[in-house]
Amino acid sequence: MPQFWPGKSHVAENRRKYMNPSYTYQKLRDIPEEDVVRLLAHRAPGEEYKSIHPPLEEMEEPECAVREMVEPTEGAKAGDRIRYVQFTDSMMFAPITPYQRAVAALCRYRGVDPGVLSGRVIIEARERDVEKIAKELIDSELYDTARTGLRGRTVHGHAVRLDERGMMFDALRRWAIDEKTGDVIYVKDMIGGAMDKEVTLGKPLPEEELRKRTTMYRNAQGGLWQEVDDPESMDVQSEVHWKRTVYGFQSWKNIEDVKGGKKDIGVKKLKTYVPRGGVE
Numbered sequence: 001m002p003q004f005w006p007g008k009s010h011v012a013e014n015r016r017k018y019m020n021p022s023y024t025y026q027k028l029r030d031i032p033e034e035d036v037v038r039l040l041a042h043r044a045p046g047e048e049y050k051s052i053h054p055p056l057e058e059m060e061e062p063e064c065a066v067r068e069m070v071e072p073t074e075g076a077k078a079g080d081r082i083r084y085v086q087f088t089d090s091m092m093f094a095p096i097t098p099y100q101r102a103v104a105a106l107c108r109y110r111g112v113d114p115g116v117l118s119g120r121v122i123i124e125a126r127e128r129d130v131e132k133i134a135k136e137l138i139d140s141e142l143y144d145t146a147r148t149g150l151r152g153r154t155v156h157g158h159a160v161r162l163d164e165r166g167m168m169f170d171a172l173r174r175w176a177i178d179e180k181t182g183d184v185i186y187v188k189d190m191i192g193g194a195m196d197k198e199v200t201l202g203k204p205l206p207e208e209e210l211r212k213r214t215t216m217y218r219n220a221q222g223g224l225w226q227e228v229d230d231p232e233s234m235d236v237q238s239e240v241h242w243k244r245t246v247y248g249f250q251s252w253k254n255i256e257d258v259k260g261g262k263k264d265i266g267v268k269k270l271k272t273y274v275p276r277g278g279v280e
């Protein structure tokens with residue numbers, strides 16, 4: 001499915017799978033729902049959800065065709081407040097990169113607002129919807145207990161060297177390792193605060209398994225060199241950047257036509273942007 005990502009390598013195939021909503025993520029663990037609530041730290045386990053408006057069925061809204069067509073999420077129906085979950089993904093063969101994690105969220109979930117920075121992705125939604133999304137992602141192959149972090153603040157560490165056990169650096173030391181079992185245990189919540197009990201997430205994947213599952217091209221430490229090992233995947237970059245991102249997602253039109261402002265496609269030649277007080 002080249003509309004998600006082209007290429008013949010296993011990295012390209014992983015990108016297609018993870019961003020394709022018809023693909024079901026492999027479940028690697030089963031974290032109890034109350035432990036997910038503990039990790040997110042928005043409410044205490046068993047505490048009722050806080051609301052920002054009454055349930056939709058109790059509100060008298062004016063007629064709206066769009067509202068009638070779109071089925072609200074469970075959180076929207078109940079009037080939940082907006083909360084978030086935030087992940088950091090290591091540059092050392094994490095299962096998925098931040099940009100693709102955000103795209104996958106947009107492809108799969110409704111009523112979400114993802115944000116992407118260099119090594120982190122925040123996914124905002126209604127509170128009970130966030131908890132459901134967080135559990136699915138934490139349980140899935142998109143989360144490795146060593147190369148993925150659940151971090152609400154002080155997120156940095158994705159570009160730092162791994163420790164001797166392959167763990168990503170965390171300045172707030174939210175995790176510990178059970179020396180007997182090798183399981184990663186969260187001793188602090190996503191924000192870095194104390195929890196009433198520790199949460200066991202399980203063992204990290206072996207290095208060779210991470211390299212099979214990752215969506216990361218990396219021509220160092222034994223990764224795939226995109227330009228050499230999977231050149232077909234390079235074609236989409238110029239396509240997306242020049243024809244879709246820069247020129248309005250109109251990939252069927254030629255760049256030359258857009259730049260030249262041909263009348264038959266109705267595009268006016270763009271003027272040079274001049275900052276206030278500047279000279280053109």
